[in-house]
Amino acid sequence: MRILSCFTLLLFLSANADNNAVWRTSGETVTLRCSVAGCPNSNSNNEYEGMYLYLNQYHEEQKEVQYYHSSPGTSDNIAPRERYKDRIQTNGSLKDHTITISRLTVHDSGFYRCVFIHFPHGRVTCSEHTLFIKGVAPCPPAEVPPALTCKNHLPLVLIIGTACTVCTIATIIFILLIVPRVRRWVCSRRRARRLERVPNNEYVYEVMTARGLRPALEQSSSSTYTGIA
Template sequence: MILLCWCIMLLCLSVNSESVIMCKDPGGNVTLKCSSEKCPPLITGYVAMYLYHERTGQEEVLYYSKGFRSPDNVAPRQRYNGRIQTTGSFMSHSITISNLTVDDTGLYSCVYAKEVKYQVKCDVYAVIVTGAASCSTTAEEKSPPLVLIITAVCITAAISMLVTLIFILVIWLTVQQCRRSRRIARNIQSLSHDYVYEVMTKNGFHPDAAQEDSSPYEFLACQTSSSRGLV
């Protein structure tokens, strides 16, 4: 449980808080900047860049390949034909999507690729087209949606751990109380036996082997009955 807590804490500290939320009107434009500046600094040699759109699934918006002996190739996908314009260089460029609709709402991520199997997500944008959700402003504003999600997970995990600790503490206290009660009961029973035998000895009674096997309580009961009979 302690290891899980540390893992969650490290996850909270490692979340990127620079995600950008943009609210736009239908028919408007949105400009996304894709740059390798936010990619891991020790990784170089990118040969391609993908722009992905995620809503109910992942959809490829644009493919940008770096030209070494030929010009760079920018290829928008079918749904975005005629709606995309790019400016800048391969390592730092802007992508403008025009004629926005409600279906364009979702997360957009700029992914640089060194190889086909090696891709790095460097920029993430959340685009909300009014009609899909209400927006109080159309200006870009930085917000940490991922941080909020991970923070909620951390709080939930902390509460669960606290409840578990309280439950374990209650069980431990219950067990200790049961042990204490049993110990007290054994002490009381031992004192009762000692008292009975002490009374029998004072009265001059020395039980034989057969009587020693019987309970001293039965002997007292017999003595009491005999006394009543004599009276």
């Protein structure tokens, strides 16, 4: 992988005769110069509003290192990107300044371009630098999951509390309204079954007559009639 990186940087260097090659070791400092003197068709009357310093690497897209903005009547605005905030320093005017990058790592290796914003021609590449860094690539910091806080758990607690409240209310309604109705229905069914099991008088009379028996009332009546006779 390192051989491929060096080979790619050498291609950049060979393709640009005016490119400045710089070799450094991890932890050292490098100073790059950005000047409109290297711009095509450079003229002192040309107006430049700002300058971008870009980094090109073989395995990643072009990155913005710093933006330098200058306009008459206002102070210069120099805005390094997050990765370079604490280790980059700029000295000089917009048209001719130096950029110093400290605490270099192998991830800073690449092809740097000073692109000036030029009116009316748009963007113009004026200075180019190829930076080689010798050393071991540092391990990327491990991603630490965000700390679990009460604020993160608050929605979950509210959802659980609401669900428990709804379940409790539903249980109370079921006990107060549904259970008594079910009990009454069960009791009525039991009474109906008991009534079905008790035979009526007509049915008993028919059964006794079929068996040659007579109810006690008829027997007493016939005995009375016999005594009178």
